[in-house]
Amino acid sequence: MEKNAKIYIAGHRGMVGSAIMRKLEAEGFTNFVTRTSAELDLRDQQAVALFFAQTKPDYVFLAAAKVGGIVANNTYRAEFLYDNLQIQNNIINSSYLNQVKKLMFLGSSCIYPKLAPQPLKEDALLTGLLEPTNEPYAIAKIAGIKMCDAYRAQYGCDYISVMPTNLYGYNDNYHPQNSHVLPALIRRFHEAKENGAPEVVIWGSGSPLREFLFADDLAEACVYLMQNFSEAGFINIGSGKEITIKDLALLIKKIVGYEGKLIFDATKPDGTPRKLMDVSKLAEKGWTYKTELETGIKLAYEDFLVKHVER
Numbered sequence: 210m211e212k213n214a215k216i217y218i219a220g221h222r223g224m225v226g227s228a229i230m231r232k233l234e235a236e237g238f239t240n241f242v243t244r245t246s247a248e249l250d251l252r253d254q255q256a257v258a259l260f261f262a263q264t265k266p267d268y269v270f271l272a273a274a275k276v277g278g279i280v281a282n283n284t285y286r287a288e289f290l291y292d293n294l295q296i297q298n299n300i301i302n303s304s305y306l307n308q309v310k311k312l313m314f315l316g317s318s319c320i321y322p323k324l325a326p327q328p329l330k331e332d333a334l335l336t337g338l339l340e341p342t343n344e345p346y347a348i349a350k351i352a353g354i355k356m357c358d359a360y361r362a363q364y365g366c367d368y369i370s371v372m373p374t375n376l377y378g379y380n381d382n383y384h385p386q387n388s389h390v391l392p393a394l395i396r397r398f399h400e401a402k403e404n405g406a407p408e409v410v411i412w413g414s415g416s417p418l419r420e421f422l423f424a425d426d427l428a429e430a431c432v433y434l435m436q437n438f439s440e441a442g443f444i445n446i447g448s449g450k451e452i453t454i455k456d457l458a459l460l461i462k463k464i465v466g467y468e469g470k471l472i473f474d475a476t477k478p479d480g481t482p483r484k485l486m487d488v489s490k491l492a493e494k495g496w497t498y499k500t501e502l503e504t505g506i507k508l509a510y511e512d513f514l515v516k517h518v519e520r
């Protein structure tokens with residue numbers, strides 16, 4: 210990417226989009242195109258077509274999506290399917306029609322089959338049944354990857370896909386029900402500490418294993434791969450390290466400084482039992498993660514305190 214290239218970051222206010230923008234700015238890129246969802250609803254085909262025709266970006270990072278944790282995915286099943294298909298279809302097709310030089314689409318580790326062999330290799334996609342709680346989201350994301358591949362095969366478009374693991378970091382969503390586990394627990398432990406609550410509820414059994422990557426590390430990988438990866442298919446982005454939800458809860462408890470008990474709510478879903486990325490393809494391309502989980506959670510907690518807690 211040329212330093213003065215026009216770069217459209219779809220979803221630039223989100224956790225991932227804002228991290229990608231910070232990384233690009235740090236590398237000296239200056240020519241950004243951005244729109245909030247209030248300014249441009251990416252589900253609207255005509256509006257997106259007009260936006261691309263008027264702005265003519267050179268490069269596109271597609272980091273806008275309907276995103277949420279296990280309960281949000283399971284509750285808003287229609288929106289997770291419809292919104293995500295609309296957003297990615299509109300952006301990918303408009304990019305083709307307006308000669309975008311390169312586009313990056315973001316998948317997610319939860320779109321692998323629920324019981325795929327671990328660690329998850331790229332060739333495990335579409336080899337088995339999906340996790341039911343996020344099947345609509347997964348179907349949309351799989352369609353996005355296949356759309357990039359189809360536009361590459363038929364039209365020669367340099368559209369690539371990446372497969373991030375579970376993420377956390379600055380500008381995360383701290384909604385009590387709709388967020389992912391890591392921000393949800395930062396908030397719940399913080400509020401329990403402030404209120405002197407004797408116990409904190411953790412959803413599910415605590416036994417599922419998850420891998421977490423700091424969003425600024427993900428952004429660094431995305432910017433790197435945009436400049437060093439041009440293939441059909443996709444590439445996993447993760448740390449290659451995993452932790453049980455129980456141990457994650459104990460780590461967040463320690464960082465927040467909460468001293469009460471944990472209780473586990475078996476009425477809430479566990480989801481996929483294990484989701485660990487095989488990151489050997491990424492390592493071969495020359496990238497590895499930097500931020501250890503404890504360091505990253507401390508940074509995320511500081512960001513939460515600044516943005517979500519009135520002092």
Ligand SMILES: NC(=O)C1=CN([C@@H]2O[C@H](COP(=O)(O)OP(=O)(O)OC[C@H]3O[C@@H](n4cnc5c(N)ncnc54)[C@H](OP(=O)(O)O)[C@@H]3O)[C@@H](O)[C@H]2O)C=CC1
Pocket residue numbers: 219220221222223224225226244245246247249250251252271272273274275276292296315316317318373374375376377380381382389
């Ligand atoms: N968070 C995670 O753990 C993971 C995320 N990913 C992927 O990374 C990408 C970004 O996720 P993340 O940053 O966490 O999500 P966020 O919810 O933080 O950000 C999503 C962004 O999408 C924009 N958006 C959503 N709907 C619309 C719409 N209809 N029109 C225009 N803009 C819209 C929002 O814009 P606005 O702020 O203006 O409303 C928002 O900034 C997604 O593709 C997601 O699937 C992949 C793996 C894990």
Ligand SMILES: C[C@H]1O[C@H](OP(=O)(O)OP(=O)(O)OC[C@H]2O[C@@H](n3cnc4c(=O)[nH]c(N)nc43)[C@H](O)[C@@H]2O)[C@@H](O)[C@@H](O)C1=O
Pocket residue numbers: 277278279280282317318319342343346374375376386387388389390391393394410411412413417419454477478479480481
């Ligand atoms: C990134 C990925 O995120 C989603 O999948 P998930 O990995 O299951 O994500 P999660 O963060 O919501 O939960 C992880 C685990 O943690 C447990 N858990 C405990 N207590 C809370 C809690 O308070 N909130 C949440 N959300 N989970 C909790 C929870 O029960 C589960 O066992 C996908 O739907 C999919 O959309 C996707 O892309």
